[in-house]
Amino acid sequence: MSNGRLLSPWRAILGFGLVSLAADMVYEGARSITGPLLAGLGASALVVGLVTGAGEAAALLLRLVSGPLADRTARYWALTIFGYGLTAVCVPLLAVTPFLGGAGLAVAAVLIVSERIGKAVRSPAKSALLAEAAGAVGRGRGFAVHKALDQVGAFAGPLLVAALVAAGGVIWPALAVLALPGVAAMILLVWLRHRFPAPPAREPSDTSVSTSLPRTFHWFAASAGLATGGLVTFGLISYHASETGRVPIAAVPVLYAAAMAAGAVAALASGHLYDRWGARVLYALPALAAATPALALSTSTAAIVTGSLLWGAAIGVQDSTVKALVADLVMAPRRATAYGVFAAVQGVAALVGGVLAGALYEQSLTLLAVVFAAAQLLSAVLLTVTLRMR
Template identity: 75%
Template sequence: MHRAGSSPSPPGVSGVPVSVDARTLTPWRAITAFGLVSLAADMVYEGARSVTGPLLATLGASALAVGLITGAGEAAALLLRLVSGPLADRTARYWALTIFGYGLTAVCVPLLAITPALGAAGLAVAGLLIVAERIGKAIRSPAKSALLASAAGQVGRGRGFAVHKALDQIGAFAGPLLIAALIAVFGTVSPALAFLAIPGAASMLLLVWLRRRFPEPETRHVSEISGHLPRRFYVFAAAVAFSTAGLVTFGLISYHASKTFSLAAVPILYAGAMAAGAVSALISGHSYDKWGARVLYALPALAAATPALALSGSTAAIITGTMLWGAAVGVQDSTVKALVADLVAAPRRATAYGVFAAIQGVAALAGGALAGGLYEHSIPLLAAILAVMQLIAAGLLAVSRA
């Protein structure tokens, strides 16, 4: 296993030098620019995600339907990367895939505003839009992560991914707060969702600006990206898959929280979780560059404690559990990606991100269905089963480090 921040990668995603002109950004500026794109985009989809459970409930969804829709969305966001990752490596169309994926998010989320007006069709249309937005995530993520890994490799991948995630989480924090404020003003969710078209347009403008100032990877021959991914990569992917399956979605958490909190308060709860995610990403990323993969044992620990608290009847426990959920997501979306980049050589990195996410996708779908079904029968049993899954995740993580 390579240690984080060991030998810096050259400028191209492929590891092949690219031509540089005066417009080319330095690594830290490129990381910051990617972070600002994610900040604006996260205001869009995390703002909507903060009210997904209550929105679906008002459209007539049961807890099982919420679990299935949100689980299917996360599965689509992860499974389809099995296609988009290798496609990015084979075609070197990193930027085209990144821009198209962000475009889907910018369009699909504001369209959720019309679903309450569609009557009986509203639930089906909302489900399709939620899944379509997650498909946009699947299309862009491997290509974007490969571009980001190239820049972060020159400054320490733990810190590079952590800074990007922290900026990302600022958007994830601001989006739900914006939604909460707009719901308080209008008294309904539709105008709030429609307003998200503005940060969506901003993310696309920032992305076009960044595209002109970040080196285009050189095209490689297919033979350069052939071969198997390392065994340790697959063991680590299995560990994170168990952890993902055992981490309840915020869709289910918000569905449960809406029985205790007002509709306007649920996005605020989500915003707090995103702030916790930003802090955990920065701490785990810095620690990763210093001490390596051992810091990732925090992930199953955080995930194991989440359901018993977040799905309880106590206001304080729900808040605490949601913050732990946000911290776990922060580690998953930053330090976990840094280790993937260190386990796999640059020409196969987008492919690795795609395979890794596909394995997580299977786990997300199974976990979403399991949590949604068990929620109706026994929350203590649900919490116990998910805790066992986190123990398995910790054991596999130990094997991946052996």
Template identity: 55%
Template sequence: MTRTSSDEFADRRRSSRTWTPWQAIVGFGLVSLTADMLYEGMRAMAGPFLGTLGASALTVGLVTGAGEGIALVLRLVTGPWADRSHRHWRLTVVGYAMTAVCVPLLAVTPFLGGAGLAVASLLILLERTGKAVRSPAKSALLARMAQPTGRGRGFAVHKALDQVGAFSGPLLLAGVAALTGLLWPGFALLAIPGALSLVLLAVLRRRVPGLADPDPEEQAPVSAQRRAAARAVGRDLPRTFHRFSLAAAFATAGLMTFGVMAYRFVEDGLLSPAAIPLVYALGMAVAGVAALATGDAFDRWGPRTLVVVPPLVAVVPLLVFANAVGLVLLGIGIWGVANGIQDSSVKAYVADLVPAGRRATAYGVFAAVQGIGALAGGALAGALITDHVAVLASVITLLQVGSLALLWPTTRRRSTSPG
């Protein structure tokens, strides 16, 4: 059939509106930036905010702990669901919408009387559910976008933009609290970046129409047998992927959460509570810069660049528990570097290790295994940080030796074949 000039004009117009891979990656990064302002701001202030509503320390621990558990473990369901249904885009939008709605609604809870604490707790849990709904699908979409640019660089740029939101959100809430003496106005203000994240998502969907198409790297439909295996937490994924997940879990177990370190800083009188958000912002800024640097190195020299993570993690407790502020800040900087690599180049390598049609499942399994490491590491640090810092540092070092032992043979080559 002969094409008319109007058809050709329409094709050219659509082509001019379609974003390049780098434009798509930056667009997705801006979505993450605005959304991170919400949920990192919420995570930074959740404990004090629940306390103002009458929560006990036990209630705060249960709500925040359950929220993190939901955000990680539920990905074992949402990852395979995205791969089976091919609804990666829809799950991404739903997940971000849950964050954009739930966090600003926390501003209403102080005015609900006795029901305020229950509603706030529910909103926090729903926001963490939204994180679980979108994360595997979002990472799979980002892996597709970044294939032409180099996945290390693509994930690195996305992570760097993500980190801008991760430190600006908590600082925004801290600033509003300092000016007003109240926590809820900060949550209300976060409705602006929440709405912006959804607008950016709509623009991204329109400018990158191929997101709704099947992944061109997927070679064949997933068989019924493979779908059954997928429901069994990714048993059909390559053995190399599972070894890499375990190595990452060991590293994560040693990479203490900022909350644990901040508790020690304040208890020892080394830093004031008012300085804690600034120190956290320092770590997040360093993480963003580290993601950019290591992403480029990953694309140039391959996954062997990831072997720097265990030594970095092993050094952190030796510095952050020193009695000099300068050493503490250096330790936070190294902690930020390790976090930046963990959340960028590590995810890029996951995409290389598994078949294209199984990426969302793989990201769900990877997050769950990493989450188990984080929970174990948090319990370990909480038990030893007060009176047994030397023991804690020794255990973290042993964990990193185990991580390196798994990581070294795993990163010998890039592979997408079971192995």
């Protein structure tokens, strides 16, 4: 490969962003309608919480394996491509579940979790590649620009789904159409692979790199885990919105698209402020997450919309600026491992939080809001500990 074919850091960031844009059209388009899809297949609120929570747990916990594997083998690109491939296949297959009778719910649950496994496989490797590029331009801005492009796809996918559901009155054709951006993402990813080199593998004899992760990283992982577990899933929000009749099923993807747009704005703003003010901007995450349940799970349409926007903003900060701090806390040869461990902590929290939210939803919405707000308060306390140790 000649140097003339290599991409500059900003162009590499834009390339990764365009891949995420296309891929997000696929899995965020499907995610926007997951609640109503599962409800239509016979799922209860508890089952929706369990499936979506298990999916997020798989997307996060399995990175504990894929992250160290990426650092040890330096096969960052292979893992990235394989993970995106799983998403491109599993989401369109959800279109067949309404035709499978009693097996439809089980198959849908397997496909939803399998798609999230694809996320687990690719994310540490992709984040390490992105951190490498963003280091030259400012990690806050680099991750923020990538996330903003990612959110464009997360906005467009649900809008496409909403239009198709509104036109046909059923969900499955919209899921089938999502195969198209999946193919586009894979083509772009293969092109990008030949124009941006992966970081080299760490030699076993290299003693300059510690085999352990810093204490500040572990404190921050605990803080982020509480923030993740205390943030209700959109699957439960959309279930509540559609089952209460406050938001028509065809409008649920539009609501999700609006949340993704809020996430893009939050990512850009928090990333810019991170490079200027430092990590204290991350206090916004527990604040946003704490306010979400009381609004998004209310009986007011306006409050549900407002809560969904706050949820999207929290996701935007969580998936961009949070990763910038991880990269600043951990040396480059251990970053994929760090992202894997970090996500594993979030995965445990996501599973517990998803099941807890589903159970509390059926018992008391007030108690749900109080418990999740307490989790965010503790998250903010641990973030304070992290920043004081730096």
